[in-house]
Amino acid sequence: MTALTRHRLFWPAVVLVLLLVSNVFFAPRFFSITLQDGHLYGSLIDVLRSSTPLVLVALGMTVVIATGGIDLSVGSVMAIAGALACLMIGDLPDQGSVGGVLLAVVAAVGLAAVLGIWNGVLVTVIGIQPIIATLILMVAGRGIAQLLTDGQIINVSSPPFRMIGAGYFLTLPVSVLIVAAVVVAAALLTRRSALGVLVEAVGASPTASRLAGIRARGLTIMAYVFAAVCAAVAGLIFSSNVASADSNAAGNLIELDAILAVVIGGTALTGGRFSLAGSVLGAVLISALDITTYTIGIPAETTLLFKAVVVVVLCLSQSAAFRAVVFRRRTVGASA
Amino acid sequence: MSRKWTAALLAGALALTGPAGCGGEDAGSGGSGSGGGKITLGFSQVGAESGWRTANTKSIQESAATAGIDLKFSDAQGKQENQIKALRSFIAQRVDVIAFSPVVESGWDTVLKEAKDADIPVILTDRAVDSQDTSLYKSFIGSDFVLEGKKAGEWLVKEYEGKTDTVNIVELQGTPGAAPANDRKAGFADVIKADPKFKVIASQTGQFTRTDGKEVMEAFLKTYPDIDVLYAHNDDMGLGAIEAIEAAGKKPGTDIKIITVDAVKDGMTALAGGKINYIVECSPLLGPQLMDLAKKVKAGEQVPQRVLTEETTFTQEQAKAALPDRKY
Known part of the structure; x- marks a missing residue:
């Protein structure tokens, strides 16, 4: 039992379960999942679906943070990817053509990879602090997205593109399947090969790992490319969900949510050891928090306060020092 | 336009030189408003959060061009701090008239006071502020x-x-x-x-x-x-x-x-x-009315504190009839 409560993901998992259960008092059918028009339908599906962009962004952020860096530009990369894809699809003579949509998706992801290389080169080759290096693209990237869309919301009506964010395959949301595939692939790559250990080594000590013969520079650039590609896919899901590209709203402040998700998941911001599962859990928790505020009817003005309280409680529960104080009080109280 | 210029400059910098410096910001829009007979209007927009807002922006930009008013346009991206910065920069540039759509209602007294002290008249568009002191702005044009x-x-x-x-x-x-x-x-x-x-x-x-x-x-x-x-x-x-x-x-x-x-x-x-x-x-098409007001305010004429935009309602049938010549 103590082994279970000591696990670093125990407390986030408890908070997630508590959040979900608390919904039942306000929406009795919260846990019911039914079949609607040939796909699964229910609040839990909503939680999963709406968490998909954040899970992806948090996944990329985890790897970057593991190398001792941070990527603030993910939100802007999301906006660029969504804008470019919608722009290209809007120009298609037939928006329903699968090939055209595929080309747009590949172009968006490809551009994101270039932006990832840009971030990585700034950090490794030029040696700028990661927080500053990625801040450049965070600010400029949003500008590029607005330039692409001319500051407008671009609407598309393309059934193949809709599939990405709002479609279903074998009764399951396509976006969830995409994210699951990325998570599994990332987990296999980092845990079934030496890649994960190498990344952790670079994060723990770039110099030591370089002296040990690890190509720290290449690994770090790869981490930023991975983060950017994840963000691009997140941006595609985000814009596909509402069939439009909104370069102001897409991914706005998502970098902060992603960093929070990573921290909730138990990855230290100083780099080194990381937990992909933890970040996924953290991201799902944050999106469950959103849905909960809607379900239990927290007034719009106090939503942010409510979220802050939950996050503070969560962080306190994760702190060993805080738990020690609370438990000592209890034992003292019991013996007296 | 200045925002786009900044974006373009930064995009160019990204592609070519790297993060060499940030000195070139807003290089395209310099100059002061006092010279010549042309009125300079500093306008701070909320953002581009909806199709409505986009139409509003377009109306203001187009009618400024038609009315021969030099428009300095700034997009606040939905953040009040950006908007306050924009207003301060308008004051520093000494534009003739400032107009803006406040992102939120509260917290404007200080910056509006600065504009008043600098003798720059302010027109609110589309959204109101909750300042007690109504002398801080000349007029409010927008919907009810x-x-x-x-x-x-x-x-x-x-x-x-x-x-x-x-x-x-x-x-x-x-x-x-x-x-x-x-x-x-x-x-x-x-x-x-x-x-x-x-x-x-x-x-x-x-x-x-x-x-x-x-x-x-x-x-x-x-x-x-x-x-x-x-x-x-x-x-x-x-x-x-x-x-x-x-x-x-x-x-x-x-x-x-x-x-x-x-x-x-x-x-x-x-x-x-x-x-x-x-x-x-x-209706977002308040550009012509705004330019009119700006000219009057600049000329020192008395303007009403509240100007309403003309608006209607639509049922499904009316929408079918109105849709073909809808501009935005």
Whole structure:
């Protein structure tokens, strides 16, 4: 039992379960999942679906943070990817053509990879602090997205593109399947090969790992490319969900949510050891928090306060020092 | 335009030179407004959060060009701190007139005082501020959001006339603290409170965006199985909600009646297609009226404290008729 409560993901998992259960008092059918028009339908599906962009962004952020860096530009990369894809699809003579949509998706992801290389080169080759290096693209990237869309919301009506964010395959949301595939692939790559250990080594000590013969520079650039590609896919899901590209709203402040998700998941911001599962859990928790505020009817003005309280409680529960104080009080109280 | 220039410059910098420096910001728009006979108008826009806002921006830019006014346009991207910065930079550049659409209602006294001290007249467009001191701005041109909320409520009262069953209403609010959100909510509530059969069972913010409108409506649909009416504070949230309603296997416009505010093209298309039932117009085309005001204010003429934009409402039939020559 103590082994279970000591696990670093125990407390986030408890908070997630508590959040979900608390919904039942306000929406009795919260846990019911039914079949609607040939796909699964229910609040839990909503939680999963709406968490998909954040899970992806948090996944990329985890790897970057593991190398001792941070990527603030993910939100802007999301906006660029969504804008470019919608722009290209809007120009298609037939928006329903699968090939055209595929080309747009590949172009968006490809551009994101270039932006990832840009971030990585700034950090490794030029040696700028990661927080500053990625801040450049965070600010400029949003500008590029607005330039692409001319500051407008671009609407598309393309059934193949809709599939990405709002479609279903074998009764399951396509976006969830995409994210699951990325998570599994990332987990296999980092845990079934030496890649994960190498990344952790670079994060723990770039110099030591370089002296040990690890190509720290290449690994770090790869981490930023991975983060950017994840963000691009997140941006595609985000814009596909509402069939439009909104370069102001897409991914706005998502970098902060992603960093929070990573921290909730138990990855230290100083780099080194990381937990992909933890970040996924953290991201799902944050999106469950959103849905909960809607379900239990927290007034719009106090939503942010409510979220802050939950996050503070969560962080306190994760702190060993805080738990020690609370438990000592209890034992003292019991013996007296 | 300056924002685009900055974006373009930065994009260029990204591609070529790397983060060499930030000195070149706003290089394209220098110059002061005092020289020549041309009026310089500094305008700070909320952002580009909706189709409505885009049409509003376009109207202001086009009418400035027609009226021969030198427009310095700045986009606040929905953040008050950006807007305050923009206003300060307008004051520093000594423009002739400042106009802006406040992101939120409160917290403007200091910067407006600075403008007043610098003798630069201020015109509010589209949204009000809650400053007690009305001498801080010359005029406020825009829609009456309370009236818009009332119009929405009046249609609802008429639609359910003679029926006694409870009408369950869910509301998608705009950005918390923004004048259109506060007033559209208040006006609507004011009209429907006369009849106890109207019940607002849930009201949440959808941030005026499609994504949030969809997400909140999804949660509403699961929490409340019998929603009769959706009242969304703008078209975009309503359009997002329509997707959620369709995904839930219900028919928007029939199973759940939908009222929205704005009447942008996408919204009007949905209205003509029967997916929305009623739209209260909130016209963004206030550019010509604004340029007129700016000229009068600059000339030192007396202007009214409050100028209303001309607006109407649309039913599904009226939308079909109006849609072909809808500009935005």
